[in-house]
Amino acid sequence: MAGRDRIVHLLRQLERAACRCPAHSNTFHQGAGAAGCTARTTDYAFEMASSNIRYGPGVSKEIGMDLQNLGARNVCLMTDRNLSLLPPVKAVLESLAKNGVNFKVYDNVRVEPTDSSFKDAIAFAKKGSFDVFVAVGGGSVIDTCKAANLYACHPEADFLDFVNAPIGKGKPIRNPLKPLIAVPTTAGTGSETTGVAIFDYEPLKAKTGIASRAIRPMLGIVDPTHTLSMPERVAANSGFDVLCHALESYTALPYDQRSPCPSNPILRPAYQGSNPISDVWSRHALHVVAKYMKRAVRDPEDLEARSSMHLASVFAGIGFGNAGVHLCHGMSYPIAGNVKTHTAKGYCVEHPLVPHGLSVVLTSPAVFSFTAPMCPERHLEAAEILGADVQQVKRQDAGASLADTLRQFLSDLHVEDGLGAVGYSKDDIPALVKGTLPQERVTKLSPRKHTEEDLSQLFEASMKLY
Structure with a gap:
């Protein structure tokens, strides 16, 4: 009994000394969580779910x-x-x-x-x-x-x-x-x-x-x-979706900065913001993309590369499925929705099409240059995973480093030269911004707040990549 009493005494001391911030404390297990949701504006928990x-x-x-x-x-x-x-x-x-x-x-x-x-x-x-x-x-x-x-x-x-x-x-x-x-x-x-x-x-x-x-x-x-049945451009555009899923979920607004705090667990969104579990999946997906994507696109018979990209899609799916994506995806929706005459290579369709992965990745250099000041370490890490030498890069240059790395990656895979190459011009920017504004489910997860003018500038910067 003496041993048990001592353990209980130590646990109580640890509880009194424990950090009380919502990200680290366990007070919600004692009933404080529900009250916390009424008192705080941002969430205090995240949930892991996957098929x-x-x-x-x-x-x-x-x-x-x-x-x-x-x-x-x-x-x-x-x-x-x-x-x-x-x-x-x-x-x-x-x-x-x-x-x-x-x-x-x-x-x-x-x-x-x-x-x-x-x-x-x-x-x-x-x-x-x-x-x-x-x-x-x-x-x-x-x-x-x-x-x-x-x-x-x-x-x-x-x-x-x-x-x-x-x-x-x-x-x-x-x-x-x-x-x-x-x-x-x-x-x-x-x-x-x-x-x-x-x-x-x-x-x-x-x-x-x-x-x-x-x-x-x-x-x-x-x-x-x-x-193995995917044409080259389908493999490329699918891979770009994996790339952006991993990058956006890894750089998304942290879960404990997302608002509002739900009054009921059923109201907690699937896209919760970056969190320690999603980070693992997103970072690993990025490593696989860096190692295998170019091989998978260039050689349709490379079963190792295509198998690895198939798994990377799963890894990134689990990551972004719980953390969410942000500006690349939010801006991609009007790019795909307002397509005029662009015909995507490798797709057997009878209508104009900017494939989803392409519509997402075309804005990625501009987007990550914009978001980098809020979490430069993560942007530098991403650039390094994708092959950049970042040892001498300063934190304030993280965005430029990742943007340049992405441009080189896209160039190596012969991606269209920006929005201008898929049929858009500066005259289309107001419509593209208008189509982005309703995408609050994802755009609010951007680590950096943005205005309509910011969106206009991001679309303009994405008209030409190289």
């Missing part, structure tokens, strides 16, 4: 057994028309047939989906009364399938009910969704890990989305053999 991930060459053949194990009776398989003819979808269909799974295929997913294409998929899902959803494709397919599952389980909901504010109402999701299994075929979006579904809201010509942990897939089946 289960299964990785391995040829692992797609297991999906039929997974559906059997779930007791699936009526499966909705979503993909796009181009992918429906390629090996990844064929592998999944063979597994479903082999295991006697009843399914229906929806192959009308639009690359870079819109509210209209989401609604078409939602109508299909509602009519089918499915008990499990399977998405085989890139981020467009997986995001479309998330939305279809969500609204099929909320048949009375208006489309804008769950769309992020201020465009939509941003209501919390309370009904349980059906299981969703995602089979990513690109190494970019990380959508198989996240509770985010992005689409182009046509009335505003800007992208927005739905963000909730409730819509994330139950399982992501990451089969690196699927990445």
